[in-house]
Amino acid sequence: MFDRVADFVTEKIGMRFPSVPTKIEDTYLVDSTQVVERPKDWLWPTQTNDQVLDTLTARLKRSDEYPKPGQEYRGYSWDDRDFLFGEKLTRGAHNEIFIDRDKDQVAHLWRFTRDEKQLAQNQHQMEVYRDNAGKHSQFKFTREVPGGWVEPEIKNQGNLKEYLDRGGILTLTQVEKAIADLREMQQLTGEAHGDIVKNPIFVPDFNRDLMYKAFEAVEPYGFLNFENILVSPEGELILHDYAGNADPLATGGWQEPARHDVHHEHFMSNELKFFEEGLRTLVNKIEEAHSNQPGL
Ligand SMILES: Nc1ncnc2c1ncn2[C@@H]1O[C@H](COP(=O)(O)OP(=O)(O)O)[C@@H](O)[C@H]1O
Numbered sequence: 001m002f003d004r005v006a007d008f009v010t011e012k013i014g015m016r017f018p019s020v021p022t023k024i025e026d027t028y029l030v031d032s033t034q035v036v037e038r039p040k041d042w043l044w045p046t047q048t049n050d051q052v053l054d055t056l057t058a059r060l061k062r063s064d065e066y067p068k069p070g071q072e073y074r075g076y077s078w079d080d081r082d083f084l085f086g087e088k089l090t091r092g093a094h095n096e097i098f099i100d101r102d103k104d105q106v107a108h109l110w111r112f113t114r115d116e117k118q119l120a121q122n123q124h125q126m127e128v129y130r131d132n133a134g135k136h137s138q139f140k141f142t143r144e145v146p147g148g149w150v151e152p153e154i155k156n157q158g159n160l161k162e163y164l165d166r167g168g169i170l171t172l173t174q175v176e177k178a179i180a181d182l183r184e185m186q187q188l189t190g191e192a193h194g195d196i197v198k199n200p201i202f203v204p205d206f207n208r209d210l211m212y213k214a215f216e217a218v219e220p221y222g223f224l225n226f227e228n229i230l231v232s233p234e235g236e237l238i239l240h241d242y243a244g245n246a247d248p249l250a251t252g253g254w255q256e257p258a259r260h261d262v263h264h265e266h267f268m269s270n271e272l273k274f275f276e277e278g279l280r281t282l283v284n285k286i287e288e289a290h291s292n293q294p295g296l
């Protein structure tokens with residue numbers, strides 16, 4: 001449509017349309033050092049999104065405008081984000097997730113925060129994925145971008161709850177693979193996942209009451225944080241969102257600092273223990289449900 005209008009105008013009126021921009025400074029992303037009118041009708045005509053992101057990164061670093069580690073980058077317009085990262089998948093507490101369905105990539109773009117602890121955690125999570133990619137199949141990483149990071153899309157048939165609620169079966173083989181994976185991921189990173197079990201055992205009574213609803217929701221799912229366990233099309237359990245929580249639920253026992261310290265061996269071993277116990281109850285439950293069904 002636009003091309004035809006452009007051709008028409010060029011032909012009939014002799015008016016020239018601006019030439020296709022080739023440098024990022026000419027295009028859509030905000031450059032506060034060089035405020036330019038944004039072309040409205042056609043954008044990003046010549047560059048791949050990786051090129052745009054590289055140029056943007058270099059420009060922001062050069063002008064000392066690169067966002068603080070773990071902090072939101074406010075320079076993406078909606079159109080920029082569509083082009084660079086695809087459509088919005090979900091909005092979490094600390095990041096928004098975008099999915100580029102052509103490239104099978106998912107972007108985590110951090111949300112604005114003043115919480116220094118959360119800023120550090122955002123950055124740390126990105127580094128855990130970046131630095132361990134290739135060392136374990138559960139860690140994958142594509143690239144850093146201003147205000148976030150990109151990883152390959154995890155194809156899934158839903159999270160653990162969605163999978164089980166639809167009648168999905170959890171076999172011992174699936175469960176043992178997931179337990180081995182968590183153990184290996186802990187060994188590799190030297191820290192616990194931090195947000196994969198929600199077992200109330202080590203939580204003091206007053207807190208247990210306060211969090212009753214949260215525990216009630218996860219109880220049928222082995223006290224596991226099912227949101228961070230995705231099930232691949234082949235049934236593999238993908239332990240996602242590693243190191244994403246700046247305020248991990250206490251699992252280390254009654255004594256500080258182990259209760260909240262994901263690096264502490266007690267925290268790590270308790271997490272693994274609760275994860276293993278939780279998954280095993282799910283296998284048993286399903287076997288019971290099946291053996292209780294008349295006619296089977
Ligand atoms: N790489 C990915 N592939 C597919 N879906 C993803 C991917 N990363 C995140 N998601 C989806 O987005 C949700 C939130 O992502 P997550 O990293 O857990 O963020 P949060 O910190 O907000 O919990 C996940 O539960 C999952 O449904």
Ligand SMILES: [Mg+2]
Nearest residue numbers: 227228241244
């Ligand atoms: Mg999550």
